[in-house]
Amino acid sequence: MPRCRRMGPPWWEPRFREAGFRLTMPRQVILEVLSNTEEHLSAEEIYLLIHKVYPNIGLTTVYRTLDLLVDMGLVFKFDFGDKRARYELSQGPASKKHHHHLICTKCGRIIDYTDFIDEERELLQRTEAGLSEKYNFKVTSHLIQFYGLCDECQE
Amino acid sequence: MPRCRRMGPPWWEPRFREAGFRLTMPRQVILEVLSNTEEHLSAEEIYLLIHKVYPNIGLTTVYRTLDLLVDMGLVFKFDFGDKRARYELSQGPASKKHHHHLICTKCGRIIDYTDFIDEERELLQRTEAGLSEKYNFKVTSHLIQFYGLCDECQE
DNA sequence: ATATTATTGAAAGTGATTTTCAATAATAAG
DNA sequence: CTTATTATTGAAAATCACTTTCAATAATAT
Ligand SMILES: [Mn+2]
Ligand SMILES: [Mn+2]
Ligand SMILES: [Zn+2]
Ligand SMILES: [Zn+2]
Numbered sequence: 001m002p003r004c005r006r007m008g009p010p011w012w013e014p015r016f017r018e019a020g021f022r023l024t025m026p027r028q029v030i031l032e033v034l035s036n037t038e039e040h041l042s043a044e045e046i047y048l049l050i051h052k053v054y055p056n057i058g059l060t061t062v063y064r065t066l067d068l069l070v071d072m073g074l075v076f077k078f079d080f081g082d083k084r085a086r087y088e089l090s091q092g093p094a095s096k097k098h099h100h101h102l103i104c105t106k107c108g109r110i111i112d113y114t115d116f117i118d119e120e121r122e123l124l125q126r127t128e129a130g131l132s133e134k135y136n137f138k139v140t141s142h143l144i145q146f147y148g149l150c151d152e153c154q155e
Numbered sequence: 156m157p158r159c160r161r162m163g164p165p166w167w168e169p170r171f172r173e174a175g176f177r178l179t180m181p182r183q184v185i186l187e188v189l190s191n192t193e194e195h196l197s198a199e200e201i202y203l204l205i206h207k208v209y210p211n212i213g214l215t216t217v218y219r220t221l222d223l224l225v226d227m228g229l230v231f232k233f234d235f236g237d238k239r240a241r242y243e244l245s246q247g248p249a250s251k252k253h254h255h256h257l258i259c260t261k262c263g264r265i266i267d268y269t270d271f272i273d274e275e276r277e278l279l280q281r282t283e284a285g286l287s288e289k290y291n292f293k294v295t296s297h298l299i300q301f302y303g304l305c306d307e308c309q310e
Numbered sequence: 311a312t313a314t315t316a317t318t319g320a321a322a323g324t325g326a327t328t329t330t331c332a333a334t335a336a337t338a339a340g
Numbered sequence: 341c342t343t344a345t346t347a348t349t350g351a352a353a354a355t356c357a358c359t360t361t362c363a364a365t366a367a368t369a370t
Binding site: 212 | 327
């Protein structure tokens with residue numbers, strides 16, 4: 001599965017060097033999997049995907065690596081209400097812009113949307129400024145999710 | 156702890172009658188606890204609070220009751236990133252308005268804020284309408300949280 | 311009073327995630 | 341090129357919030 005369609009070194013390589021972490025095979029493989037999917041994979045799903053090609057990489061390492069990647073800011077970790085955490089590259093060569101999620105509460109489908117992000121960003125900016133002033137709370141990130149029924153689940 | 160400061164029957168009583176559920180002692184006690192706290196309690200915290208006065212109410216019942224209350228719409232269930240779910244009355248006699256949360260990623264403090272809710276509501280309305288049109292996704296609820304550092308945690 | 315149904319709690323089970331720890335790989339030092 | 345130092349790994353065991361099971365009890369209907 002981990003198909004490589006670039007030629008140069010991947011964008012995360014310098015991040016590892018700067019941080020002083022070793023860019024090992026399991027780490028590369030996991031990043032490749034995340035680069036080449038549109039889905040929001042769970043740790044176990046990632047493990048199963050890479051296990052077919054690299055049967056020696058353990059589930060523990062997948063969990064540990066994902067934690068590391070989240071800490072480094074390369075990956076976002078989400079809770080979409082099924083019991084497992086789900087992961088997504090925080091940036092990418094293509095199409096991976098800042099976006100939020102629609103979550104179908106019936107079938108679990110996740111839809112990325114980037115619409116209204118601009119107006120949203122403006123409101124968020126004002127809100128964050130106001131919160132900073134009123135509560136002296138320094139916002140570093142936000143989470144916005146919409147729950148409801150997807151196209152197919154409204155009978 | 157479950158102090159009662161009203162005289163008439165609590166607002167959730169008709170909700171139980173309408174739904175055909177029995178308003179038993181454990182359920183009343185749990186609702187009282189939630190009415191009289193400003194915090195966002197976990198199931199176990201609720202259990203420990205009521206256990207001092209009602210040692211016969213089990214943790215299982217607390218979990219089950221909270222599930223029921225969430226299903227009935229009387230209680231909101233949140234994930235603030237510590238591993239346990241946290242609960243909050245969805246409405247109340249006083250001060251419990253629609254609000255969102257600031258989460259300090261260092262100390263875990265949760266701050267309710269209602270500021271900017273109006274402008275926010277307007278944006279959400281437009282966003283939901285747009286999402287409905289573009290993805291035919293019917294929004295039923297949303298989640299907005301800000302993460303960052305609280306007053307005391309910015310050294 | 312008796313049958314029916316809802317609620318409860320102790321104990322056992324679940325399942326995603328973590329921890330432990332000894333083995334191995336990568337880098338630094340000599 | 342050794343050898344010491346440090347980082348990374350994976351199997352197995354542990355954790356821990358939450359769920360399930362099931363027999364007992366309480367509430368309501370007949
Ligand atoms: Mn996404
Ligand atoms: Mn709140
Ligand atoms: Zn759906
Ligand atoms: Zn803080």
